[in-house]
Amino acid sequence: MIGKTFKTFGQFVLRYGFAITFIWLGLMKLRNSEADYLKQVLSNSSLFSWMLQYITSYAFSQLIAYLQMAIGLLITLKPVARKVSFWGGFAASVILLISVSTIFSSSIVWEANYGFPELSKHGQSILKDVVLLGAALWCTGDSA
Template sequence: MVGQSLFRYGLGIILIWLGIMKFKNSEALQIEQTMAQTVLFQWMLKYVTIYAFSQIIAWIQIVAGVLIMLKPVSASLSRWGGALAMVVFLAGILVFFTSGVVWQTGYGFPELSRAGHAFLKDFILFGAAAWCFSDSQ
């Protein structure tokens, strides 16, 4: 029971914290560098500024974190939070597999770059979000 609570509320705190970080210009610039090298997402840069996109991600993460932590109040809302979080972390996993920024320049697999280290967390966080989604029934 304690472990499950730590898992749920820890994920909520991580999402909120990462969301708040997305409001910083430095974070937006990091996102822009990654998106520019990711075929799945580079097209978006033509339609929305990187700062607007970063704020959209920020709000999605913050809302997902809050909803996940609302399970004692509403399991249904918590389930929606888990689903939003899964989408966020799935996007990170897709970037991991489709972008060249995750590998250390000149080395390739298995040498991860700093960006690669940052995206590696999305695998376990996706699992945590999936658990929160399934646990909120």
């Protein structure tokens, strides 16, 4: 009985806590400081540095901000629109998978003087996305 209660409450907190976190992170991306952060990460990434030739870091940050907020809202709709929530979780999974990949493609995530496994502040910020990716994958599967 108590195990089922904890599981049910944990699932509720995981889904809606993830959605709130995703929306909040989107709101933070509307700030210029986040655009500066993204520019540093993208310009030091072997996979994503090319993007800065076509879009400014500010425009990219704005795009990601609105996308994240919309995705967070979609995830909350599971009780009334299961398929919509599925696509929100799927989109979040894709975004977070891309973010996590920068750990392996950007030199800025490692502390320059120490190397692996010492993460820089940028690396620590990206590392949280590993846990968020797990939450997104769970939300996707739970809404399927």
